[in-house]
Amino acid sequence: MTVQDVRAFNRFYTNLIGALDYSRHLYAPYTLTESRVVYELAHSPRTDAADLRAALSLDAGYLSRILNRFERDGLVERAPSGDDPRRTRVTLTARGREVAGVLDERSTEAVGSLLSTVPAAERTRLAEAMRTVREIFSDGRRPDRDDVVLREPVPGDLGWIVQRNAALYAAEFGWNAEYEGLVARIVADYAEDHDPRTERVWIAELHGRPVGCVMCVRDDAPATARLRLLLVDPEARGLGIGDRLVTAVVGFARDAGYRHLVLWTNDVLSAARRVYRRHGFTLVAEKPHHSFGKDLVGQDWRLDLAATRE
Template identity: 45%
Template sequence: MTMANEIDATQVKALRRFNRFFTRRIGVLDPYLASDLSLTDVRVLYELAHREGLTATVLQRELGLDGGYLSRILKRFEAAGWLLRTPSPKDARQSLLALTEAGHAAFAPLQQKSRDEAAALLAGLAPGQRQELVASMERIESLLGAEGVPAPAPTRTVVLRDPVPGDIGWVVQLHGELYWREYGWNTEFEALVADIAAQFVRKFQPQWEKCWIAELDGRRVGAIFVVRKSATVAQLRMLILSPEARGLGLGARLTDEAIAFARGKGYRRMVLWTNSNLTAARAIYSRRGFVLDKSEPYEGYGQRLVGETWSLRL
């Protein structure tokens, strides 16, 4: 069985559709940058203009080009007076490649043209959309990495912020999708979360209640809520993390923020309700001193479950 047979055909189709859309959108299929050069020609020029100490071997490997094809490109550049070769001090069999002044002069307008076309693409988007586009491209680059190998993990940026319009709906959606996919819970659970979220918005008491939205590298990945159950009791609700954010300590950090908020507001106790099969969340609660007060089997969300009530003295 080949690798292609093991991948979902709809995902393969989606990737190919995106490739066709993107190459068309950035004009790769047109005369590139309105010049007589091919995309590969310009890519080679770019590397030569921005890097020192390049050899043909390194250029061939990093650009994934056929050796004979690259050799013909370099010979054309040399004939045009754009390329200078000098012997490598480390290996006499290799030559160091560098652009001449004429080569830089030929490349400069192409580089500016490329910048102008990229700016024109972005100009049609609102500032927020531009940032979303850039973040999405960075995410694609991070997932695929160089030559299909996952890139080294970059420094992650985590932000816990107040919700803005659209966030609460996203929390409901994430609950519905994750619990259906991972536990088989049906839409009854999504309806429950929607009711809780709607009540939070409609009855929100900012002096006593709070929601945190967790962002990882600019993308929403989690949330947690504290609601007022009584004058002395706070309730922890709707802790959720998307799969990409797991293993980073974000669930614990969100829970710690919620506990600190409740203590700061003078609550004496914090309670929560969960299910026995949610082992990762239960471990977070237990490590922070929550104790299991009551468990009770029930049927809900299309499953047989065990509901649990936990509490923490603040």
């Protein structure tokens, strides 16, 4: 391979990506950089201005001007960070979350339109080629949170959720096939009958492979959503994926009009419980039970979405 090969590929790829943004439809009325800031605020648990600068490699003055515009447009609110008053915490308002949703929807539609031109038989080869490029240029570095993408499920992902939950919890906690059956029923119920306006699944993808998931579904209680099947694969832990998945559920549930978000977990899942607590969930009940071949303590957690609305 020569320098000219790389430059030729770069020109081709730049033109390809540029074609997606026809007439600036994707980002209007915002620039690409402004849209990246909105995306980061919508998907990252770290929303201090300093974190935004580092994640996006932006000049402090440039970022400040962007945030000033967003504040005038009613997209963000700024306040001293609870962890360090010297830092500025930036959060999206309800209007900001709406804009983030529109931008994300446009991007998904544009990429989906591009992929529709690729024959189904070639898509696996394309994904492998993209993964190869990323891995070679990563030069063995550990993945970071920018390498992770949250997306909607594609055919095969729901089966992966069942398989990975069963295998992971068997390996880490010794749970038996009873748990696999529970997950299979949850996933099957969603696949057979769900309302995309009020229920959703997210897949966390790293280098073209699923490494995490979560679901938001209607609960039996009025105006209540239920978070289910939060999972992060061991190879991807430490990248903030659990936080991003829960952030996605909370934002979606709030925007869908739910007033409460609930979940059931077990006390042995300590890492997940820390994530729930960081997002404002409170433990409301717990009860010993024997399930999945083990003696466990089940816990019910709850988040009042109205009380935590920005």
